[in-house]
Amino acid sequence: MSLVLDNISHTVNGESFLSNINLTLESGSFNVLLGRTLAGKTTLMRLIAGLDKSTEGKVILHGKDLTDVKIQERNVSMVYQQFVNYPNLTVRENIASPLRIAKVKGSEIAKRVQETAAILQIEPFLDRFPLELSGGQQQRTSMARALVKDASIILFDEPLVNLDYKLREELRSELRGLFKERNAIAIYATTEPHEAMALGGNTTLLHEGRVIQSGAATHIYRHPDTMEAASLYSEPTINLIKGRVTDSGVSLENRVHFAMRAELEGLPNGDYMFGVLPSHIGLAPNNDDDLELNMTVELAEISGSETYMHVHNAHFELIIQLNGIHDYHTEVPVKVYLPTHKLFVFDLTGKTIQVPSSIQKGAS
Amino acid sequence: MAEIRLKSLAHSYKSKPTSPDDYAIREMNHVWHQGGAYALLGPSGCGKSTLLNIISGLLAPSNGDVLFDGKKVNDIPPEERNIAQVFQFPVVYDSMTVFDNLAFPLRNMKISEDKVHSRVIEIAAVLELSDLLKNKAKNLTADEKQKVSMGRGLVRSDVSAILFDEPLTVIDPHLKWKLRRKLKQIHEQFNITMVYVTHDQLEASTFADKIAVMYGGQIVQFGTPRELFEKPNHAFVGYFIGSPGMNLIEVKKTKSGLKFNNTLVSLNPEMQVALDRVSTSNIKIGIRPEFVHVWDDKAEGAFECDVLHTEDLGTYKIITMKLDGEVLKVRIHEDRAVPTKKAYISFPEQWLKVYVDEYLVDIEEPEDEEKETV
Amino acid sequence: MQRKVRDNKAWFLVLPVFILVAFSAIVPIMTVVNYSVQDIFDQNTAYFVGAEWYREMLRNPALLDSLGRQFFFSFSVLAIEVPLGIAIALVMPTKGRMAAVSLILVAIPLLIPWNVVGTIWQIFSRADIGLFGYAVNALGIDYNYTSDPTAAWLTVLLMDVWHWTPLIALLCYSGLRAIPEAFYQAARIDRASKWAIFRHIQLPRLKSVLVIGVLLRFMDSFMIYTEPFVLTGGGPGNSTTFLSQALTQMAIGQFDIGPAAAFSLIYYLIVLLVCYAFFTAINQLDKAK
Structure with missing residues (x-):
């Protein structure tokens, strides 16, 4: 069971955003996409989510070609840099929203919302509105929304970048714990080598639309294939x-x-x-x-x-x-x-x- | 020239505050000396922006006074306070050129055009904006815009303090350090008091000679970056400075030391004496992850811990351990072997801090610091 | 690398819009074009006359007069409503209950149906029973819009200003609210005067809403019909007969379908041309900076 990116290239108006991406991500794995801004992290995530269609190559999930499968049928969830919540719904309803769309039973929804809120430590705020919460709590809410449904792929697009560094530290260390018992494929994009190493897991180093190196978190640090990999994977730069x-x-x-x-x-x-x-x-x-x-x-x-x-x-x-x-x-x-x-x-x-x-x- | 002094200052956004919780700024006395580089550091919602607005005059304090060089300025509007402010999001006059932007405050003061010209040229050179003087401000990059808004403060010869409100928020990460360097150089070059508000310890410590850490509407410590790291005066400072922050464990006082669960941490006699006078039950011990001593093997006086997990950050590792039910973070250098399952640690006396009611119990001889009195 | 999408599906998606536009705009316009080149006597008798009607229309003094009036009116409207609208927006309170009250008060004229606006001003300005007309006469100024062309013209102008300045004011108000507080704070610290704040902060940031406001007001005033029709009926004489009214008289009053069609198209082209010129000028101005 895995997600295979088979020779993906993406070109928009003659400008190449991704070229020849080949990756295999196993179920239950935590994967970090590390790269500077414009390296192609967001583009790749959008292709996996189905928001865009790659100009070449295939996205294959569990042996099934997803290329023509609509986003609504892909069972992915995504957490963004910005704190994206429904401002007119309470935290509880925000978290419940993906389940309501999936027509899950009411009692089941209540149970799962409670569980997810407990994991992310936002139980006390369930009846408040997102805008009444701090940035960290808002981002916890949007993470809860992504985690509450049993998505096969969960995408995180630099979710901590807009938070104070203390909150970042806390959420980062919790995040890994959340995925221990899940069978989902988590993909986490970041610009910071430090964050990639702290999260551990499998790291893929992206630069200008190409995969520079891919491997276990500290493997790239200890065995960079190229000077480019060494300099992209050190902070401060080598x-x-x-x-x-x-x-x-x-x-x-x-x-x-x-x-x-x-x-x-x-x-x-x-x-x-x-x-x-x-x-x-x-x-x-x-x-x-x-x-x-x-x-x-x-x-x-x-x-x-x-x-x-x-x-x-x-x-x-x-x-x-x-x-x-x-x-x-x-x-x-x-x-x-x-x-x-x-x-x-x-x-x-x-x-x-x-x-x-x-x-x-x-x-x- | 300005020394900024806050005298019994407090502020509440409510018209009739009843409890201390109603105050965004709790009563404080504080002095910023002429020509110093200061930072006001704290998490969001700690009151630092409120304090900055009170100093600049955009907000009138509900209690107490703001004094510039001993003169009360509470009722003086911002435009007459001889201060300049650089905001989080760059403020430039879009339709003007860079030159006109820099000249703007001078022209508003009706200064002769040739003086304006020479002053603008001079400041533009300092800020490395000389080549851009003819460009429209609208088309500048974020870091150039921030330099322009700082320049509008520097051109005025009457400006004696510049306030910065998270000025690097919108700057590209790889350009940030260059702008930090520029700020520092400017401070060294001009005899201007600078106060820099931020939530980021890196920004604060790099810029400032002394940092005021704010928490819950109060300044909980005013010290050098080194003091904040090595001798945090308040448990919050310990937690907030450093990554990860200080390990803090709630303890109970006993005759032979401090105890949590079944673990006894012994203290030196002076500390024990100091604690004898304490009546509160809110006592914590704190030690930074960098300062926890990790033994290679069992050792006399070392505590045995369970190793929970290790974060490998390349040049160093952070090990999360459990000591008698309490979770601790320990930082070790990449060359050190990582303990597996069990680890033996001790707390060097020099680095073990005791906090009573959140404040540090300081038993060292007070150094010859200037004591600020108001 | 680049692979063109050879998929024509997209065309099918825009097809409904094409059909809709065809029926709502292109077909009627083509009908008018058809009329404009024929001399129509009755349903079955029509002769092709080529550009004859166009030539005649461009020489028709009544129409040229109303065209001149129209331009003068539209530019007067802009010259008054734009500065006045900005001024109102600047003085409108921004916070508290008064902000809501002032918003409602300013918006009221916009909510009144156009023919009712005409009726209101017709009564309001009457020298005998109208509050405004009576007051002006009481001040010793001889004012009667039913007999004096200048008075009639000014009344129409005043009515339009009353009716439409709020639109500019509301647009500017929203534009002003979008300016971050830091800009005002920085300007205060820079010791900028009120005028300098307006000139260098507010006005530059109002530009985009003003472009929309000016375009809307120009097109709208250029096609003004209902209010003067109700207020003065185009009189006294032809002093307040604007283009659309002249056109209606010709087409419906005299059933001169051919000349009226030619005239409509000329009218239409003028509106397009002025809007285009205006838009280009603004864009050029933008680039020059």
Whole structure:
């Protein structure tokens, strides 16, 4: 039992929105579509829901071609970015609405509404109207409406993006729990790698209408196929620096040199792109082989418990992710330490050649 | 120049407030010093927008005073308060060019056209808008529009404070940090008091030297980003700052420490003494997920927990554990091994906080902080 | 990649509309075109006369007079109703009970049937028993719309202003309500004068509703018939005979079907042309910015 997207392409007025999408999503699975705005996430969801018809390819559910099946007969539900509820109906009636349309018995409706409301913790508000509720409660209501009917496919189109981050945290951790016992196929679109990883499940990385990579949540983080995948799946984005390997060692941007080390020894001489994750760079040396760089602070962004530092020198820019609070003014000189044993290596076409061994270990 | 002082300020939208719940702003005394970069941080509905409107003069407070440099301004309308405000959604005069937008406040003050010209050119350069001066404001991108609306405040030499109301809401995520940087640079360059209202801890901590955290119509802590993280003064601050927020567990006082269910958390003697004077039953312990110590194995004094699940976020992991019926979140670095089924944790004394009636029990010597008095 | 949809189903879906439009617009217009090129004596006797009626109509002084009157009237209507409507919208209260009361008061003239409007003003303006007519005469101004062409013309104008300014006012009122509060707050902080607020915030944001308002008012006033017909019957003399009334007289009063048909089509083209010119001008103005 599964949902198969068979070679789907979608073109509108000559502009390609999706090209050659091939995916298989199993029943009972939680799937994340990760991609920036305009990557094609919403387009793909609309095709699955039946709101649009793809120009090429098929949507096959449980072996049955859905291409010509109308949206009303597809048994899908969808949660949107905006809090979409019926303003003139109470929360109870909002949740009940899909069941009423499906002509479910009254007693059954009451029972299921109660159950779903309990799961989403909106029982106290059942008799209120959506606009009297906070944003988080409104979005819980629209989620309840999507969950109350036994849909075979449930689509979430960036449902948390309009909520405060604390509410996001809460709803996100609850959301995974909701799907443990369901046999539905959940598809969740997000722009944030962090959210994709927090939700876990299967992740499909979309970019400009193509599938870049697909796999278990942390698999892409630990084994990106390409430089594109590594940079789309890191937050803050992985730092990329051009470098050259010669007999005497490695030079970055022809300026910063360091001696060849065991991890990079297998590399033939030539030009490469080196990647280093923001969290791997520090303000103090961790290892003997850390490369000391003199940089200038552009901005220290502080996020409550972490600091993201944007630094630069004449040749490249780096983003550094630090635990705790590090308060820097702009344009201040700072020494940073780049661990040469934690470098990703990509060839100039963007294919991954090597991933640092310390990261791969994390998979255990 | 402006120091903004709130004196016994309170506000209710009801004409006859009866209970404290009727107040959007509960009585507060607060000072923003001249030239500081401040943030007003809190969840939606905490009263921060109300407070901002009171400061700008768009709303008259029902009790207390607003003082600018010691002068009461309650009855002075916004246009005479020498403040500028940047709103959530960019406000530009669509039909005018960028130049005319920036010149608008000056022209309204009947300043000579050549002075207007030089001032606009100067401010446009600071905001990196010089190339756009001839463009119609209508066709600008959201971040450019926000710069224009900020520029209308900066051109006025009489402006001594700029208020920001969630100014980055409509800005593209990847442009946000650039605008944050611009804001910070402008603050460093101009000697202007800036107050930035937001619900986002990243915006607040990046911009401000000191943050006022608002909750339930009150400022529950006024401190640096570091203080909010390391020493939250109120249980709400602990929860609200950091992701995930602080673990908070309700406990009961005993002679040998604090107890929840069958677990006893021992305290140092000073804390024990401090708690002896407490009569309320509302006591909580709090510890941040970052500061929970995870042992590799059973250890002396470590609590045994059940591991419920692990969120792998790549560079770190968040483990949800159950300790004697209470759920805790613990954050560990990606290089650390993840405990399976059972974990052994302890709470380093330095990071274990005690909250009585939601407020921190502070037993440390007070540092030489300026004590604000009104 | 692109694959054209070779499906003609869509045409079937719009077919009913075509049929409807054909019966409601195209067929009647073609009938008029047919009449306009014939000299019709009775049901069975008609001669093809080509463009003769058109030539005659364009030389007909009575018609040219009423065309001139019509333009003058329509532009006067716009010149008064648009600024007045905006002014009313600006002073209408926005909050509380007064907002609802003022909305109802302003909307009342719009709810009255057109012929009743004519009747009301006919009585209202009478010098002997009408409140307005009597009051004006009491002020020492000699006013009698049944005998004085200027007075009659002004009365028709006044009646139209009374009847239709509320439409502009309501359109502008809704346009003003759509301006976010932050714009006013920002303007106050920028120390903008009331005039500057109007000029730079309110007016630019009223543009789209004003375009609709002006178009509606132009077309409507250009085709005005009922109210002056009831009020003055087109008199005294021909002073308030507007195009549609002249046309009706010709077609129904004198049964000159051919010339009347030619005239209708000229009339129709003028309305289309003015609306098109107006619309294009506004769009060009928009692009220029």
